[in-house]
Amino acid sequence: MHMEFKTLGILFFLSTLVLAVVLVVLITIVLEKLLIRTLTEEYCPSCRGIFGDSIRATTTKRTPKWNGPVESPNVYPMTRNLFPWKVWTVTCPHCSHKTEFRNNGDYYIPS
Numbered sequence: 728m729h730m731e732f733k734t735l736g737i738l739f740f741l742s743t744l745v746l747a748v749v750l751v752v753l754i755t756i757v758l759e760k761l762l763i764r765t766l767t768e769e770y771c772p773s774c775r776g777i778f779g780d781s782i783r784a785t786t787t788k789r790t791p792k793w794n795g796p797v798e799s800p801n802v803y804p805m806t807r808n809l810f811p812w813k814v815w816t817v818t819c820p821h822c823s824h825k826t827e828f829r830n831n832g833d834y835y836i837p838s
Contacts, residue, residue: 758830759788762815762828762830762832763782763783763786763815765832766778766782766786766815766817766828766832767779767780767782767783769817769828769832771819771821771822771824771826772824772826772834773819773822773824773826774819774821774822774824776819776820776821776822778817778819778820779820781820782817782818782819782820785817785818785820786815786816786817786818787815787816788813788814788815788816789813789814789816790812790813790814791810791811791814811829811830811835812830813829813830814827814828814829814835815827815828815829815830
């Protein structure tokens with residue numbers, strides 16, 4: 728009888744873990760689609776034309792490469808917004824200019 732409760736506890740834990748992972752993946756997909764929908768209304772910084780729906784096919788996501796860690800842990804709160812996890816590259820359909828955005832929709836200008 729005791730083993731059955733232990734087995735049920737393990738199964739409950741594993742099913743909860745799988746559900747959590749699935750929810751994180753679904754939330755990420757929804758947020759990415761929302762970002763792309765927001766970016767379709769942005770202006771190209773080069774030609775000032777609106778990107779439009781045609782950028783959906785050409786928008787790519789990449790992970791920036793960093794040269795090394797920040798020297799001091801005390802610097803992290805000030806610089807955490809400077810180092811995004813993902814960068815979205817949008818190609819303007821009018822002038823073919825490539826513009827990079829952060830996950831929150833702000834322009835990303837690498838230093």
